[in-house]
Amino acid sequence: MYNKSDIYKLLDKTFGSCGKLLSSSKSALGIIYNGNIIIEGCGKVWYGDFRLIDESKLQEIANTINKTIYLLREHDARFENEANPKLEKAVFTLKPKGEYSNVKNMDKS
Numbered sequence: 445m446y447n448k449s450d451i452y453k454l455l456d457k458t459f460g461s462c463g464k465l466l467s468s469s470k471s472a473l474g475i476i477y478n479g480n481i482i483i484e485g486c487g488k489v490w491y492g493d494f495r496l497i498d499e500s501k502l503q504e505i506a507n508t509i510n511k512t513i514y515l516l517r518e519h520d521a522r523f524e525n526e527a528n529p530k531l532e533k534a535v536f537t538l539k540p541k542g543e544y545s546n547v548k549n550m551d552k553s
Contacts, residue, residue, distance in 0.1 A: 446509040448486050455490040458501055464492030480521035482529050484512040488521055499536065506538040513538045
């Protein structure tokens with residue numbers, strides 16, 4: 445079983461340290477800027493710029509730790525939403541063991 449510290453290390457190794465910046469311009473396609481990774485039962489465990497092509501790596505982590513993972517935009521998991529992230533607004537939700545991966549909320553609203 446993975447504890448929160450193990451999950452932090454796994455995400456850091458896979459995606460880089462929290463706060464990762466991929467581009468100073470916020471106009472590149474295929475990137476969720478200031479994204480937040482929320483894990484079922486753990487809360488927010490990583491934030492930074494997330495490349496959508498890395499979804500499969502995140503799915504592998506969901507499978508490994510056997511927990512659902514949500515990727516949220518900055519405003520849905522920070523500021524007034526820090527304590528209660530808006531999981532229903534997730535860009536995508538990844539369930540463990542290859543269960544349905546729901547890509548949604550690609551608009552910036």
